Amino acid sequence: MTLAEAQARDAADPLRAYRDAFHIPEGVIYLDGNSLGPLPRTTPAALADMAERQWGDRLIRSWNEGWIEAPRRVGAKIARLIGAAEDEVIVADSTSVNLFKLLVAALRHATPRGTILSETGNFPTDLHIAEGAVGCVPGARLHAVARDQLATSLDSETALLMLTHVHYKTSECFDMLAWSAKARENGALTLWDLSHSVGAIPIDLNGAGADMAVGCGYKYLNGGPGAPAFLYVSKRLQDTLASPLSGWMGHAAPFGFADAYAPAPGMTRWLAGTPPMLGMAALEAGLDIWRDVDQQQVAEKSAALFDTLAAVGAAAGLDCVSPADPAKRGSHISFRHPDAYAICQALIDRRVIGDFRDPDILRFGLTPLYLGFADVVRAGEILGEIVSSGAYRDPAYQARNAVT
Ligand SMILES: *Cc1c(COP(=O)(O)O)cnc(C)c1O
Numbered sequence: 001m002t003l004a005e006a007q008a009r010d011a012a013d014p015l016r017a018y019r020d021a022f023h024i025p026e027g028v029i030y031l032d033g034n035s036l037g038p039l040p041r042t043t044p045a046a047l048a049d050m051a052e053r054q055w056g057d058r059l060i061r062s063w064n065e066g067w068i069e070a071p072r073r074v075g076a077k078i079a080r081l082i083g084a085a086e087d088e089v090i091v092a093d094s095t096s097v098n099l100f101k102l103l104v105a106a107l108r109h110a111t112p113r114g115t116i117l118s119e120t121g122n123f124p125t126d127l128h129i130a131e132g133a134v135g136c137v138p139g140a141r142l143h144a145v146a147r148d149q150l151a152t153s154l155d156s157e158t159a160l161l162m163l164t165h166v167h168y169k170t171s172e173c174f175d176m177l178a179w180s181a182k183a184r185e186n187g188a189l190t191l192w193d194l195s196h197s198v199g200a201i202p203i204d205l206n207g208a209g210a211d212m213a214v215g216c217g218y219k220y221l222n223g224g225p226g227a228p229a230f231l232y233v234s235k236r237l238q239d240t241l242a243s244p245l246s247g248w249m250g251h252a253a254p255f256g257f258a259d260a261y262a263p264a265p266g267m268t269r270w271l272a273g274t275p276p277m278l279g280m281a282a283l284e285a286g287l288d289i290w291r292d293v294d295q296q297q298v299a300e301k302s303a304a305l306f307d308t309l310a311a312v313g314a315a316a317g318l319d320c321v322s323p324a325d326p327a328k329r330g331s332h333i334s335f336r337h338p339d340a341y342a343i344c345q346a347l348i349d350r351r352v353i354g355d356f357r358d359p360d361i362l363r364f365g366l367t368p369l370y371l372g373f374a375d376v377v378r379a380g381e382i383l384g385e386i387v388s389s390g391a392y393r394d395p396a397y398q399a400r401n402a403v404t
Pocket residue numbers: 094095096097123125126164168193195196216229
């Protein structure tokens with residue numbers, strides 16, 4: 001695609017107006033919205049209102065003026081994006097903590113079955129948290145196998161199948177409907193990590209018959225660094241599962257101040273402590289952008305942006321590791337190159353921001369709400385120049401930062 005063609009596509013893009021909803025620094029081409037979504041223009045005012053009016057002026061009265069409802073209210077806004085009912089989603093804690101709560105609850109429920117089946121190379125925290133969770137439930141164990149071994153590893157011991165919907169490195173996507181059915185036939189529950197798929201591709205948890213899910217607020221949902229995360233429990237299981245982090249905000253009557261714990265009905269039981277309202281305000285502002293977004297348009301544009309960058313990568317001799325079929329991937333594209341880290345640093349130096357994933361993956365988030373075809377074409381030109389000129393060999397690009 002030439003720059004002129006890209007500009008014409010941008011002019012005809014039905015999602016073009018959403019670009020103005022975000023603050024993208026002048027001259028920056030941001031291809032890392034799958035890791036930290038950019039700042040929505042409405043967020044600073046929402047944060048100021050939270051600080052100055054809600055906290056500053058209204059003080060503790062704010063708990064009864066919208067704060068105490070926030071985890072459910074914001075959860076309902078996420079529900080629309082993931083094919084869940086409004087009362088099947090709640091915002092709480094981090095993705096890691098939510099995973100722990102659901103894994104322990106599901107293991108306790110599924111006994112005598114005790115195996116969590118998952119994929120080797122899953123996002124690290126998912127496997128780490130699963131390791132911790134099985135240590136809390138007698139007889140439980142984690143069985144992680146290669147993707148192509150998952151189907152044959154589902155057996156009568158499998159308590160639950162824990163999968164990350166879209167793989168953080170390769171962008172490969174599991175067929176949620178097919179895997180949920182397979183797990184159910186085997187008598188196992190399903191737990192989906194939607195961190196790399198919510199806001200990236202259309203999701204239908206109810207349609208797929210998914211049992212549980214977690215997901216992240218600071219990636220495609222643009223909720224800000226360390227934004228609160230969310231969890232979903234199908235109505236079928238809501239009265240059955242109970243959180244191991246039995247804190248007072250998940251109590252049926254937190255202000256009854258009883259000694260004994262009694263879980264709240266519905267999703268509220270998944271709260272542990274007091275909701276982080278400053279982060280909640282930013283997450284809600286980010287989510288409000290999504291209110292009228294047509295997810296089909298997002299998926300179509302994502303596929304077209306992918307093809308544009310895939311063509312550039314192929315011309316530069318980069319090895320694309322993401323599936324060519326749009327139905328089989330999320331909304332990022334990854335290339336393998338032995339000098340991926342240095343190439344990434346050279347790109348950042350030229351204000352094209354993607355990221356690197358150990359050991360050799362160069363990863364670019366394709367976020368249709370604020371990324372245009374001209375951005376991707378320009379980024380592709382710069383990438384091509386860096387690779388063909390060998391500019392990335394500059395020793396300055398070799399030094400490793402703590403966060404890649
Ligand atoms: C980003 C991400 C997380 C993040 O977990 P935190 O608890 O927010 O650090 C978890 N799982 C997956 C698959 C992710 O992509």
